[in-house]
Amino acid sequence: MTAPENKAPATQLARAKVNLSLHVTGQRGDGYHLLDSLVVFPKIGDRLTMTAGSADGLEIKGPFGEGLASDSDNNLVLKARKALEQRTGRELGPLHFTLEKTLPIASGIGGGSSDAAAALRLMNEELALGLEERELEEIALPLGADVPVCLASRPALMRGIGEQLQAAPNMPDCGILLVNPGLAVSTPAVFKALTNKTNSPMPEAPQSFADLEVFCAWLQQTRNDLQAPAISICPEIGVVLDTLEKLPGVVFARMSGSGATCLALCVKGQETAAGLKLKAARPNWWIQAGTLA
Known part of the structure; x- marks a missing residue:
């Protein structure tokens, strides 16, 4: 595949995923817990920037960036890229990601999952891959139970292990x-x-x-x-x-x-x-x- 031409950087907000409710309703044989949850996405989050055609890599900045490894296969941004390449059968690089980590780590608001979702959205949009939302959700679920709901970052009722999504009721502005x-x-x-x-x-x-x-x-x-x-x-x-x-x-x-x-x-x-x-x-x-x- 021909490397993409240099493009202007594109940035997306990786919004915090906030559980207004969270009912644990069971546990599957494989250890995954079954949940009922109402989740919302306020305009608070990390910022992920992608530059296509630039040098490959991931740079992590921000007040909570110190605890994350930018070259680890466990980083969800890099895992999202790898999963998308496997799905499309194409090498998508060179791509340079800059993650401004402003959400606390391991804090119950889905920061890593939202970062992975933002990476999937950026690659799909900026590289004109043309994948539908349902296809992106199928790629997202193996990355983590919260990644599919973070893709749309819309209020949702979330069930199962995170794969059963339904639009949330209209909520008051507050x-x-x-x-x-x-x-x-x-x-x-x-x-x-x-x-x-x-x-x-x-x-x-x-x-x-x-x-x-x-x-x-x-x-x-x-x-x-x-x-x-x-x-x-x-x-x-x-x-x-x-x-x-x-x-x-x-x-x-x-x-x-x-x-x-x-x-x-x-x-x-x-x-x-x-x-x-x-x-x-x-x-x-x-x-x-x-x-x-």
């Missing part, structure tokens, strides 16, 4: 805070601490929610089954949740994924002030404010 106490939590350790692996599924959601109050009342009927075991491993998560619930404008707070990042839904327009107030009190915590849309 603010969101993401807060991490600066601690990484091992996902396998959290699942191991979960004593009951077969729990009730999410209650059925309406087609839309009239306002934030109605939405949060429905969320109160849901759970994150990993929250209690995560707190048993990392008690600081409980401190974060207690702190968020006391902030002005916060209507609902919960841990995302397997932790340690927690979320708070706020009355729209109050998320920035709430985030600044929290940063003043907890300067060592990672705190980001955005909107649910």
Whole structure:
């Protein structure tokens, strides 16, 4: 294959995947857990830039880049490239990726999965591969259970091990805070601490929610089954949740994924002030404010 001509760099936001609910409903024979989850993608995330025709490689920058290896086969950006080359039967290089890592690592908001999804989108669009969304999802799933839902980065109901996706109900426009106490939590350790692996599924959601109050009342009927075991491993998560619930404008707070990042839904327009107030009190915590849309 002829190497692609030098092109202008293209950048995509690899949005955080936030679990507003997460029910663990079973476990397959191969060890994968079955989940029911409502996930959203606020405009908060890493940034991945790809330059086609440039020198091959991956450069990692940003406040959380230090803990990642740019030349490791375990890096999900590189694994996404390899998977796409295997699917198309073509060598796609030379390609240079620059990952600005602003999401904490091992923090329950799907940073690595979203980075892989952004890499798949960039290669498909910038190299004009013409793969449909369903084809990209088939490539994405072996990379990780969260990668398919991160491809579209749209609010979704997620079931099975992550491969069963359905559009989420219409949700009210509101603010969101993401807060991490600066601690990484091992996902396998959290699942191991979960004593009951077969729990009730999410209650059925309406087609839309009239306002934030109605939405949060429905969320109160849901759970994150990993929250209690995560707190048993990392008690600081409980401190974060207690702190968020006391902030002005916060209507609902919960841990995302397997932790340690927690979320708070706020009355729209109050998320920035709430985030600044929290940063003043907890300067060592990672705190980001955005909107649910």
